[in-house]
Amino acid sequence: MEFFYNFSFDSIIFLSAYLIICISSFYLSSYLKKLGLPLVTGLIIVGVIIGPNFLGVISDIIIKEIDFIFDVSLGFIAFAAGSELFFKEIKSTFNSIKWNTISSILVTFFIGFVLVLISFLTLPFFDEIQFNIKIYLSLLCASIFVARSPASAIAVINELRAKGKFTSTSMGVLCLSDFGVILLFAIIFSLIKSIDSGSLEILNLLLILFEIIISIFIGFVYGFILNIFLSVSINKFIKYFLLVIIGFTSFIFSDYIRDISFSAINKEIIFEPLLICMVSGIFVINKTDKRLEFLDFIQVSGKYIYVIFFTLIGASLNIFLVIQVFQYAILFFLIRIVSLFAASYIGGYFAKDPLSYKLLGWTPHITQAGVSLGLIQLIQKEFYYWDNEIISQVSIILISSIIISQFFGPPIFKWALNYLNETNRRKQISIVKKKRAIIFGLEPQSLSLASLLKSRDWIVDIVIFDTNKPHKVPDGINQMKIDNIDKYNFDKIDYANANSIICFSSDDINEEICKLSHSTYGNKNLIVRINDYLKVDLFSDFNIKLIHPSDAIINLIDQYVRSPLGTSIFLGKEKDKEIRDIRLLNDKISGSLLRDLKLPQDILMLSIKRNDEIILSHGYTRLLKEDIITFLGSKNSLDKLTLRFDS
Structure with missing residues (x-):
């Protein structure tokens, strides 16, 4: 209950001033990001600059008054860690993920413990630390x-449009490891507290197990609470603010249980708030229908929480001590690299992964950020009664090594993905094979359509029958001439491999094209502009799409009247929004329910075409290979989705 004892009117004043400072911190860190610095590192640097060691905009008194912000942020960070673990996405490579995760947790922990302890025992800098404290640290x-x-890692994968077994396995291990580290930290934390208090007995070991089991149970209860709040119809930002507060209440609840247990039985019972929040996040993602809204909460709120959290961490750093211990930060960084390499090789061995995966499996795990920094803050808070200088030194060594990982982690992971040929960066302009359209007839409307299709990365060929046409064809659009409508001439223009055919010729010529296409090349996506409405019956047997100019204009105006926004999107008038058909070729997605897919927030599935039948989609629609799926969304998200579905 320390929060209620320390919180005062001054805390509100200091908090308001700090939040105003964070606005500047965000813009300054964005500028540093343009210089090549990672965002987290930029925020920490801004925090150092405005902290007590430099400009003094934030004093030690302010940091002490608003240190509850650490708990608010840690609850959210645990929510975010839980949101990454979606079991249905990792089931296809679960065997490899299982062994690599177990190894990445246990082997990294064991080798890291041994090497850090050796460093503490052999380096003169740590001579003044007591032996038992060296083991605890x-x-x-x-x-x-x-x-x-x-x-x-996700940022690197998105940047390189990476796809493959190594990528999917790495993401599964990363997500499971976040759960593992919080569970492991909860065990180690409780164990050290018991040993340090001089009361390590069988009863205390059972108490630690009890604390962890009850923490997980409380996490499920918090998951139900989150689900209820996500169902409430209130302003989005008010709802998300309340969700952040729910995460903070886990820390208040944990402190309350510790206080009353100590008063009642003279022993602290510690329910781990990070474990509670992470389990609740996993519950919402996997067991409720509020997964997409919860992911939106993480994405929207994260921008603000991370600025507040990392800036305050930077302000709390003693920069002069950072310089003093920086060489040891490099040592700890190298120790962790060795631990990760051994863990990836051993995990890959048991998972029977290829040699290249064993040798490079450590590269996605180099970078550290929120969870690591949050655990360091908990160590500083809970073990304050140890020599304060020692805690400060070790904490700054760890924070500095995390900053180093921010610089080296992403480039090394990029190199590994390129080496394993799982990147598609060179295909950014054309993620899939470009589609081709053939337009029969040269006139203003056909030229306008050709230019529009070309702007959307289509290959466009205009076919003419008369070389005396006065219209000039724009650059990048092919012009072909044929003499007759027959198979010989159609094979010359590679008619069979065109994705769409558009006819702007006379009705008689259009009819001949339809007859040959229907009889020789089967069911093509053939669109015909009819000139004489009385000749509609001529095309009734060809299963084509007929457009009469006057009807098209009337229908368009009708749609604009009844649905102006939808029509604007359909016509490509809305900025960065388009409708796209994507063919499902990914075997791992085939058979999945739509509700189980982790689609981008700005993507909407409109319909599915399967065996020439249009299916209106819903959450329980099952996707099958070769389905043609119509999506609405931003171009960037559609590009990512195309890569994912087409691989």
Whole structure:
């Protein structure tokens, strides 16, 4: 209940001033990001600049008054870690993920513990630390070594449009490891508290097990509470603010249980708030229908929480001590790299992964961020009664090594993905094979359509019968001449491999084209502009799409009247929004329910075409290979989805 004892009117004033400062911090860190610095590192640097060691905009008194912000942020960070673990996405490669995750947690922890303890025992800098404290700190450091940053790895994967077994396995291990590190930290934390209090007995070991089981149970209860709040129809930002507060209440609840247990039985019962929040996040993602809204909460709120959290961490740093211990930060970084390499090789061996996966499996796990920094803050808060200088030194060594990982992690992971040929960066302009359209007839309307299709990355050929046409064809659009409508001439223009055919010729010529196409080349996507409405019956047997100019204009105006926004999107008038057909070729997605797919937030599935039948989709629609799916969304998200479905 320390929060209620320390919170005062001054805390509100200081908090308001700090939030105003964070606005500047966001813009300054964005500028540093343009210079090549990772966002987290930029925020920490801004925090150092405005902190007590430089400009003094934030004093030590302010940091002490608003240190509850750490708990508010940690609850959200645990929610975010839980949101990454979606079991249905990792089931296809579960065997490899299982062994690599177990190894990444246990082997990294064990080797990290041994090497850090050796460093503490042999380096003169740590001579003044008591032997038992060296063991405790080695255990805590090793548990922090296990933590990773899924967000950093996801950013690299999205940037390179990476796809493949190594990529999917890495993401599964990253997500499961976040759960593992919080569970491991909860065990180590409770164990050290018991040993340090001089009361390590069988009863205390059972108490630790009890604390962890009850923490997981409380996590499910919090998951139900989150689900209820997500169902409430109130302003989005008010709802998300309340969800952040729910995460903070886990820390208040944990402190309350500790206080009353100590008063009642003279022993602290510790329900781990990070474990509670993470389990609740996993519950919402996997067991409720509020997964997409919860992911939106993480995405929207994260921008603000991370600015507040990392800036305050930077302000709390003693920069002069950072310089003093920086060489040891490099040592800890290298120790962690060795631990990760051994863990990936051993995990890959048991999973029977290829040699290249064993040798490079450590590269996605280098970068650390929120969870690691949050655990360091908990160590500083809970073990304040140890020599304060020692805690400060070790904490700054760990934070500095995390900053180093921010610089080296992403480039090394990029190199590994390129080496394994799982990147598609060179295909950014054309993620899939370009589609081709053949337009019969040269006139203003056909030229306008050709230019529009070309702007959307189509290959466009205009076919003419008369070389005396006065219209000039724009650059990048092919012009072909044929003499007759027969199979010989159609094979010359590679008619069979065209995705769409558009006819702007006379009705008689259009009829001949339809007859030959229907009889020789089967069911093509053939669109015909009819000139004389009385000749509609001529095309009734060809299963084509007929458009009469006057009807098209009337229908268009009708749609604009009844649905102006929908019509604007359909016509491509809305900025960065388009409708796209994507063919499902990915075997791992085939057979999945729509509700189980982790689609981008700005994507909407409109319909599915299967065996020439249009299916209106809903959450329980099952996708099958070769389905043609119509999506609405932003171009960037549609590009990512095309890569995912087409691979």
